[in-house]
Amino acid sequence: MTQGDAVAATRSSPRPWEREPLAYVVASLRGVGQVDLQPALLTGAFILAGLWAAGWKVGLFATLGTLVSTAAAYALDVDRGSIALGLQGFSGCLTGIALVVFLGNHVATYLLAVVGCILCTVLTAALTHVTRPYGLTALTAPFCLVSGAMVLGAPSFGRIWHGGSPVASATSGDTGVTWSDLWHAFFTNVSQVFLVGEWYVGLIMLVGLAFAGARVVVAAALGSIVGIVVAWALGAPTALIAEGIYGYNAVLVAIAVGAVFLANTAWNIGYALFGAGVSTGLTAAVTSLFEPFHGHTFTWPFILTTWTLTAAVPLLPRLRPADG
Template identity: 25%
Template sequence: MHAAATEAQSAALRTLLRSLGQIVLQPNAFTGACLLAAWLLTDGRLACAALMGAVAANVSALLAGYRDADTRAGLHGFNGALAGLAAFSFIADPATAAAVTILAATGTAWLLAPWSRWLRARGLGVCSSPCLIVTWLWLPTMTSATSPASAVPLHVHGAAQWSSGVLASLAQTGFAPGALAGLLVLIGIAAASRRHALGALSGAALASAAHLLLGASTGSFDAGLLGFNGALTALALVDCGVMPMLGGVALAVVLQAAAADFGWPVMTAPFVLATWCMQRLLQRVTRRAIAAEPAQRTKRASPITTPATRAN
């Protein structure tokens, strides 16, 4: 009995940590532990928010009868964790933030099934869209939302400052501040996939550079606010090839820059929209290639006309 209870507790802990790891698209418990360490080292409130949201979403998924395999992989908990992180980032009062976290995380879990079915029918992934939808529903009622930083003239960054800003971008994928948190996130991603870690670094660096060239605030760069959508987009598309990944990162930059001009709190919406656009584009390219294949086979199989054949 004691062994069974211990095993159940261990499985529950792994599920919780995988839910956190899925924030950076890694179904890995160690990745989740690295994100948790990043929050604990920088802001304990964020750690509580992520854990609270993930637990609420996973319990809601269990009550809704969702597939256990998906729950164990962290697919039902990570949007809840993100909803909690958003609540504690935008709401100053801890009690209000905690209440919103539980309600929002539960909402992401109940929204997930019908919304994911609709997206799958169109060949699209869920990403962090449930968190975005739920957060946008309550965010207009709050007055403590952060405003975008004002632009300052672009200046050349040193290697240390550049590295710090890029790592801070990785930290911002989980709403955490600072290069140390970003380094922990990078270690967690690399433990699951070195390819994905390289993609995340490349996406964060390219997106940050592009935003700076477009005149974005250097303060925003130092805080990691310029590169996190690029990092997430690269993570989502790195397995599709270099060109789709670069195209997705470029599109995420354009969308984030456009939203910043209007002062919209888009969070990870540029990542989600850029990923969806590239997924649709890849589907069209694949369909055209499949449609063209029979014609190519027919062309290759057609008999070669020889002089003797023409004479006959």
């Protein structure tokens, strides 16, 4: 079961084991994997290991964010099945990472992370309620809304803003691509889903995705390749292609549409890869849209592309939703 099952989730009374600390830890670990729409325990474990390999700050805030969001879901009596699948933790995971990346490791960042991750749980419920009639899920929209607002507003508060990380410019640079650029991009497209630009982190995460099944890891790999090809064809700067800036949304779209929400058919796979290419172009558009007011693209291209593609499926007879 994945995020696609959230639409049909029903409330159930918690079993005794669901009240135990171990269930909380397992749900949180699955929440890390659910960033890539996968609840497999080993997938979450490998991804979290990759985040700690990227640096203790990233690993710590990813862990803190997931734990806080999951705990907030328990406290607010959210459906236990949803919590157990990790569906309440993944936006908190990304929010924790985003705050430490853009605001730095300060006391205020920890406080913002706690508040932001609780907000993620509330927004997840709100957006799930709003999107459910259309057969959609919230995806990572709670993360984008909470992190976007906090990072954008941070410079106005002296006790919060400490300079942060610079925003990469996507407007200039060499467009020639070397073999080194290509293989770095292949892996960093995976790691940049978590705002991490180290290729070895992407490799660790791909290993984790393999534990979710061959279909998932193949979708991620194909999405990464499509992201590279489309970015290069459009003339994106080589440095940003190699850093995974243009390809991470393509990876997410390929997984979501090609391995989660739609059935495993040739038409659906082609549709997913088409969406991966579209999200790559949309990444540049969203970045340019946010640039004048120093906003951040995050995973908005993935969200908008996936919502559009999945909402259209009922009126496209060649395509078939996943069973269940």
